[in-house]
Amino acid sequence: MVSDTVDARAAEHIASENATGGRHVPILRTFWGAQCAVWSFLILFGWTARLITFGDVFAATAMTLIVDPIAFLMTGAVHVFFLSRRRRVTSIPIVVFLLCFSVVGGFLLHGIADIVRRLVLDDMPLPLSPAMMTVFYTILLIGWSLMYFWRTALLEARSERLRAAEAQAEAVRLEMERLHLQLAPHFLFNALNSVASEIHDRPDEALEMVRRIAAYLRYCLDHAAHSRCPLADEVEAMRAYLRIQELRFEERLRTTVTVDPEALNVLVPHMILQALVENAVKHGLRHQDDAIDIGVNVERLDDRSIVIEVVNSGTLQPERPGRPAIGLANTRMRLHLHYPEGYELTLKQEDDRVVARLMLRGSACRV
Numbered sequence: 001m002v003s004d005t006v007d008a009r010a011a012e013h014i015a016s017e018n019a020t021g022g023r024h025v026p027i028l029r030t031f032w033g034a035q036c037a038v039w040s041f042l043i044l045f046g047w048t049a050r051l052i053t054f055g056d057v058f059a060a061t062a063m064t065l066i067v068d069p070i071a072f073l074m075t076g077a078v079h080v081f082f083l084s085r086r087r088r089v090t091s092i093p094i095v096v097f098l099l100c101f102s103v104v105g106g107f108l109l110h111g112i113a114d115i116v117r118r119l120v121l122d123d124m125p126l127p128l129s130p131a132m133m134t135v136f137y138t139i140l141l142i143g144w145s146l147m148y149f150w151r152t153a154l155l156e157a158r159s160e161r162l163r164a165a166e167a168q169a170e171a172v173r174l175e176m177e178r179l180h181l182q183l184a185p186h187f188l189f190n191a192l193n194s195v196a197s198e199i200h201d202r203p204d205e206a207l208e209m210v211r212r213i214a215a216y217l218r219y220c221l222d223h224a225a226h227s228r229c230p231l232a233d234e235v236e237a238m239r240a241y242l243r244i245q246e247l248r249f250e251e252r253l254r255t256t257v258t259v260d261p262e263a264l265n266v267l268v269p270h271m272i273l274q275a276l277v278e279n280a281v282k283h284g285l286r287h288q289d290d291a292i293d294i295g296v297n298v299e300r301l302d303d304r305s306i307v308i309e310v311v312n313s314g315t316l317q318p319e320r321p322g323r324p325a326i327g328l329a330n331t332r333m334r335l336h337l338h339y340p341e342g343y344e345l346t347l348k349q350e351d352d353r354v355v356a357r358l359m360l361r362g363s364a365c366r367v
Contacts, residue, residue: 035076039071047060066120099142229267231265237271238257252292253292276358280311293313294313297311307360332345
């Protein structure tokens with residue numbers, strides 16, 4: 001979850017720069033590419049300004065070819081200095097440094113330009129005062145400093161967003177792992193209690209239950225590394241779970257499962273049906289002595305929506321204070337992570353039935 005489109009490669013380069021002190025080759029290439037682009041503009045600007053000042057193409061060209069490469073190297077040295085110091089360019093001291101660099105560099109470049117004028121241009125007189133020439137070179141360096149500051153601050157902001165997105169993704173991944181680990185012991189605890197209650201009186205049924213529990217846990221382990229799976233796999237696992245409960249409760253439990261074939265290939269969160277079906281079995285049998293009917297219906301409404309209904313006969317019981325339903329709470333949290341665009345999960349009484357209705361819209365996000 002994470003939403004803005006950013007230049008991830010540039011952000012990764014800045015992140016690598018911050019982590020390694022700037023000695024990472026890709027960030028150097030990124031800077032020198034921008035450096036060449038910026039100075040191409042500044043050189044063109046400088047040549048035009050000199051042409052206007054000197055009124056001579058040779059003088060403007062000679063001054064540009066000698067002085068501006070020195071300015072190019074000076075600004076490159078500033079960048080290398082920042083990397084060696086591992087400093088961020090968003091702090092006020094760095095801004096002050098860049099302004100001081102521009103002023104001092106302006107004086108230095110004017111001195112070099114004056115030497116070039118005397119040696120190469122036969123001491124050509126200047127129409128501008130030395131102070132104006134210093135201001136000209138200072139403006140060039142200030143222009144570079146502003147572009148450099150803007151570019152690096154932008155990349156650092158993108159890097160921060162990238163790191164925040166990575167941290168959020170890692171937090172979501174850990175949360176999903178925690179929820180999976182919570183579901184598996186919860187199911188295993190209930191299933192083993194079921195087996196224990198049948199071993200003495202019905203050993204054959206208990207043995208089949210153990211085998212089906214093993215198959216179900218194998219399914220959970222096989223899909224543990226995947227946050228999503230086809231609905232068809234979830235339905236098969238659900239059938240195995242229901243069969244375990246049918247063996248335990250015999251004629252007290254009757255189940256029917258109806259699945260729209262067009263919904264079988266839809267990717268859904270792993271074990272999303274487990275809590276709904278287990279809740280129906282557990283609460284349906286807990287609050288009535290007669291046989292109960294449990295029905296599961298899966299229907300595809302359109303290309304983006306499916307509806308899952310788990311219905312059990314009986315009466316909806318209010319939650320006991322301080323003891324929320326683990327399975328449903330777990331399911332709601334996982335749905336919130338997988339379907340940020342929207343889902344609906346309701347549990348309500350309809351006549352003599354309790355209906356859990358889950359609508360999933362869109363594709364489940366990979367977590």
